[in-house]
Amino acid sequence: MSTEQTIAALGRESRTFEPPADFAANANVKADAYERAEKDRLGFWDEAAQRITWAEPYTDVLDWSGAPHAKWYVGGKLNATYNCVDRHVENGLGDRVAYHFEGEGGDTRTITYKNLQDEVCKAANALTALGVKTGDRVAIYMPMIPETVFAMLACARIGAPHTVIFGGFSAKAIADRVQDCGVEFVITADGGYRKGKASPLKAAVDEALTSCPDVHTVLVVKRTGQEVAWTEGRDKWWSDAVDGQSTEHTPEAFDAEHPLYIMYSSGTTGKPKGILHTTGGYMVGTSYTHYAVFDIKPETDVFWTAADIGWVTGHSYIVYGPLANATTSIMYEGTPDTPHQGRWWEIVQKYKATILYCAPTAIRTFMKWGHQIPAEYDLSSLRLIGSVGEPINPEAWVWYRKNIGGDRTPVVDTWWQTENGQILISPLPGVTATKPGAAMRPLPGIVADVFTEDGKPVGNNEGGYLVVKEPWPGMLRTLWGDDDRFQRTYWDRFPGVYFAGDGAKRDQDGDIWVIGRVDDVMNVSGHRLSTTEIESALVSHDAVAEAAVVGAADATTGQSIEAFVILKQSAHGGGEDIVATLRQHVRDEIGAIASPRSIMLVEELPKTRSGKIMRRLLRDIAENREPGDSTTLADSSVVDRIRSEVSGG
Numbered sequence: 001m002s003t004e005q006t007i008a009a010l011g012r013e014s015r016t017f018e019p020p021a022d023f024a025a026n027a028n029v030k031a032d033a034y035e036r037a038e039k040d041r042l043g044f045w046d047e048a049a050q051r052i053t054w055a056e057p058y059t060d061v062l063d064w065s066g067a068p069h070a071k072w073y074v075g076g077k078l079n080a081t082y083n084c085v086d087r088h089v090e091n092g093l094g095d096r097v098a099y100h101f102e103g104e105g106g107d108t109r110t111i112t113y114k115n116l117q118d119e120v121c122k123a124a125n126a127l128t129a130l131g132v133k134t135g136d137r138v139a140i141y142m143p144m145i146p147e148t149v150f151a152m153l154a155c156a157r158i159g160a161p162h163t164v165i166f167g168g169f170s171a172k173a174i175a176d177r178v179q180d181c182g183v184e185f186v187i188t189a190d191g192g193y194r195k196g197k198a199s200p201l202k203a204a205v206d207e208a209l210t211s212c213p214d215v216h217t218v219l220v221v222k223r224t225g226q227e228v229a230w231t232e233g234r235d236k237w238w239s240d241a242v243d244g245q246s247t248e249h250t251p252e253a254f255d256a257e258h259p260l261y262i263m264y265s266s267g268t269t270g271k272p273k274g275i276l277h278t279t280g281g282y283m284v285g286t287s288y289t290h291y292a293v294f295d296i297k298p299e300t301d302v303f304w305t306a307a308d309i310g311w312v313t314g315h316s317y318i319v320y321g322p323l324a325n326a327t328t329s330i331m332y333e334g335t336p337d338t339p340h341q342g343r344w345w346e347i348v349q350k351y352k353a354t355i356l357y358c359a360p361t362a363i364r365t366f367m368k369w370g371h372q373i374p375a376e377y378d379l380s381s382l383r384l385i386g387s388v389g390e391p392i393n394p395e396a397w398v399w400y401r402k403n404i405g406g407d408r409t410p411v412v413d414t415w416w417q418t419e420n421g422q423i424l425i426s427p428l429p430g431v432t433a434t435k436p437g438a439a440m441r442p443l444p445g446i447v448a449d450v451f452t453e454d455g456k457p458v459g460n461n462e463g464g465y466l467v468v469k470e471p472w473p474g475m476l477r478t479l480w481g482d483d484d485r486f487q488r489t490y491w492d493r494f495p496g497v498y499f500a501g502d503g504a505k506r507d508q509d510g511d512i513w514v515i516g517r518v519d520d521v522m523n524v525s526g527h528r529l530s531t532t533e534i535e536s537a538l539v540s541h542d543a544v545a546e547a548a549v550v551g552a553a554d555a556t557t558g559q560s561i562e563a564f565v566i567l568k569q570s571a572h573g574g575g576e577d578i579v580a581t582l583r584q585h586v587r588d589e590i591g592a593i594a595s596p597r598s599i600m601l602v603e604e605l606p607k608t609r610s611g612k613i614m615r616r617l618l619r620d621i622a623e624n625r626e627p628g629d630s631t632t633l634a635d636s637s638v639v640d641r642i643r644s645e646v647s648g649g
């Protein structure tokens with residue numbers, strides 16, 4: 001939705017929803033947590049850190065003397081995998097299910113904590129045998145299968161930071177990340193199942209690695225059994241390398257600030273940012289928020305984050321948070337409509353899921369498919385449902401609560417980012433009277449605010465920029481290889497304060513509504529994409545002279561990608577073909593998720609006198625709105641000309 005639409009929609013839904021009385025009475029976290037954290041924030045995070053088993057205790061909760069570079073749990077040592085797996089087995093929970101895995105084609109696997117321990121130990125031994133050392137970065141390009149978790153935890157166990165690359169990215173995108181991160185070791189699979197078909201993964205890795213000479217080993221999980229090309233000496237089957245290894249492996253304790261993983265995410269330039277997370281603070285942040293926001297009762301809950309492990313939501317709430325809390329989770333490989341549009345609800349019914357966490361774009365798709373589809377399934381096991389990744393419009397929120405939550409469950413709209421590592425703004429399900437569409441309040445221990453242009457807190461009923469005023473445990477520590485950009489992107493806009501890049505509004509009660517990005521980042525079906533990145537991809541094609549990309553409001557996907565392209569003289573007359581060619585080019589450069597919905601061929605772009613493209617006006621055109629103020633344009637008639645070109649006039 002556009003900002004205007006969001007604000008308009010905010011006005012329409014004024015109901016609030018109190019937590020059910022029995023939920024509130026049994027909630028893990030009660031209202032006093034806010035007060036305790038406010039009185040003694042570091043004491044609060046000290047207490048939360050007791051959720052983690054430390055091999056060596058920390059001496060200080062936080063060292064912020066090198067701000068904005070935080071050190072949390074100074075001097076503490078721990079192993080993330082030990083915390084996610086071994087300690088639960090030691091505590092007699094070896095038989096508890098860690099994952100109910102459901103393949104897209106209906107194949108299933110049950111992974112207990114003991115199975116997880118065995119598999120992770122074998123994989124860790126294999127990685128070491130193949131030369132992976134502490135500190136080496138390992139890239140993981142995988143479908144949603146249990147081996148993806150085994151691989152991540154094996155890396156964490158030996159202190160080799162992983163960088164998981166979402167399976168929808170192209171060969172070029174893999175190569176960029178592998179090069180930027182200095183990766184020498186890649187884990188992939190032959191393919192994965194998507195929409196009923198075996199889609200290739202290894203082929204993309206093979207292509208990527210033609211420009212990554214430093215990669216010496218590619219470990220390949222056999223998932224689909226499809227044909228793969230094989231580079232002798234470099235490629236090894238996972239089963240050959242892992243299956244024969246010992247299930248014994250002693251986890252080494254690493255410093256709290258040892259890098260756990262790097263996750264690339266789109267920023268406002270063409271180059272993705274390598275967001276670095278470290279071990280101690282991240283484990284505390286994910287474990288605590290998973291416990292507090294999802295009210296996890298590990299003995300009885302069946303938790304389902306319906307997201308991809310290739311994004312931060314999967315890292316924090318399919319892998320590290322839930323496992324740290326000894327939770328039973330569902331992991332589903334495929335798409336929501338394979339083989340039918342009731343697939344998710346069939347899964348909820350089958351495993352008696354108690355908590356579901358997904359993105360608004362999925363919810364809006366289900367709305368479009370119709371409420372009669374979930375109504376065919378027994379969803380009465382659900383006791384809490386959550387939303388993440390983009391603003392949820394009040395209509396979708398209310399639909400979700402009614403048709404999935406049975407008009408009974410609390411809904412938590414959780415705001416956070418790849419950079420944050422953990423949820424920062426969200427209702428507490430046993431405390432907060434929720435408002436449809438509002439993330440409500442910063443969690444206990446989090447100090448977030450909405451700032452005016454000149455860095456003052458806004459008043460009620462005012463909008464501004466979302467900021468975080470105090471460090472939090474799961475925060476990013478820097479951008480891999482680009483500490484200057486870390487400083488510039490997040491800390492220079494308002495000195496000493498974390499600038500999120502989102503716009504937000506405080507309502508009449510002071511509650512926070514997140515509106516969406518205020519920069520050149522788009523949110524398409526919950527995927528973060530940069531306009532500049534797609535523009536660079538377009539311009540890299542021979543036929544293109546100039547390109548401008550904007551995110552236009554879309555009722556289902558949140559935003560859609562609209563490209564305006566000026567062709568080189570030599571490429572004129574290409575017609576529909578050139579549009580198809582350019583669309584494919586973007587898929588090759590970044591991935592299918594970045595493919596523009598429309599590519600409009602225009603003769604010129606609206607620019608200011610200093611030559612800056614005025615994307616705001618292009619958005620007006622793409623959204624079919626009267627263009628706003630164009631007085632700063634070098635040539636004010638250009639908008640009219642573009643509009644007539646676009647409408648075919």
Ligand code: WTA
Pocket residue numbers: 265311312313387388389390391392413414415416417418419439500501502514515516517523526527528
């Ligand atoms: C948006 C996903 C409104 C926001 C965990 C943010 C949201 C970006 C919400 C981060 C929410 C995420 N309400 N907007 N509850 N959650 N966003 O890094 O624009 O993939 O900056 O992390 O998604 O996306 P990312």
